[in-house]
Amino acid sequence: MNFDTLNPQPLANLTDNDAAATQFLRERCWPQRAPDCPRCGGAKLYRLADRRHRCAQCRYTFSDFAGRWLSVGGLRPSEWLALLRAFANGATVQAVQERLGVVYSTAHKGVTTVRRAIAAHAADAALLLPVILAEGKSRDQAGRGLLFGVRVGAPHLRIAVVTHLNVADVLAADLGRVQRGPIVYTEGMDAYLGFCFWHHQAISRTCQTVAMWEDLRAMWTFTNTWRQRRRRISAWQYALHVKEMEFRVNHADRDRFGTLLDYVCDRIPSPNPPVPLGPAPKPLAL
DSSP states (O other): OOGGGOOHHHHHHHHTOHHHHHHHHHHHHSSSSOOOOTTTOOOOEEEOTTSOEEETTTOOEEOTTTTBGGGSSOOOHHHHHHHHHHHHTTOOHHHHHHHHTOOHHHHHHHHHHHHHHHHHTSTTGGGGHHHHTOOGGGGGTTTTTOEEEEEEETTEEEEEEOSSOOHHHHHHSOOOEEEETTEEEEEOOTTOSEEEEEOSSOOSSOOSOOHHHHHOHHHHHHHHHHHHHOSOOOHHHHHHHHHHHHHHHHTTTSOHHHHHHHHHHSBOOOSOOOOOOOSOOOOOOO
């Protein structure tokens, strides 16, 4: 079944039927082939009585969605589809909670998992792995010191981790800057139109507005809305929200749901892939 051609009624059938939703997601995870082992990649599997799989090669026992973002959060397949539809339409965590009929913590974990999956598919995902894979107390430090730079080139906006500059460099430069709680937005330099980052201390020489960021209403609106809803945002949360806003801006006229579905059906990345570090990027032609 191709979701991109589904009308609302077949989608409603999936969100109300776990068996149908499970089969749909299995086909999305393995569109052209049979399942393989998430541990060793072995293709010879045995189906157990409890419907889990066992690898004939390494003897690993796993469920249909083991090692994928779908396995994080404790949601049923039908709930995942309902959550993704709500998230794609910009629903808040509270709205997702009401739609799914679950406790707030479950809805929040599901939404956070989607944000982590978005970050895992960003162009700078390798540099964001400590954020994407952070669990428990490690989240307290994840994202601190990350500097995001904005570059625009048709047809995409990029708000990506900067490697040749750091937060101290930007603060030392004579750039217009605005601070909203712990979030700082500045004018740009070099190949970047602007910068944003999380900073735990108040900074000096701020102004009321930065024209470039006023043009990026998605980012600006998010910051003001967040401040109204919560008293603080962690560096880890902010890094995930930056990638969410990048995704939403770039998918404003495209199928967000289908893309999000592919993201959460994908495997969770390994914690130790090679990190591509290179020279500062050349300016993009606007």
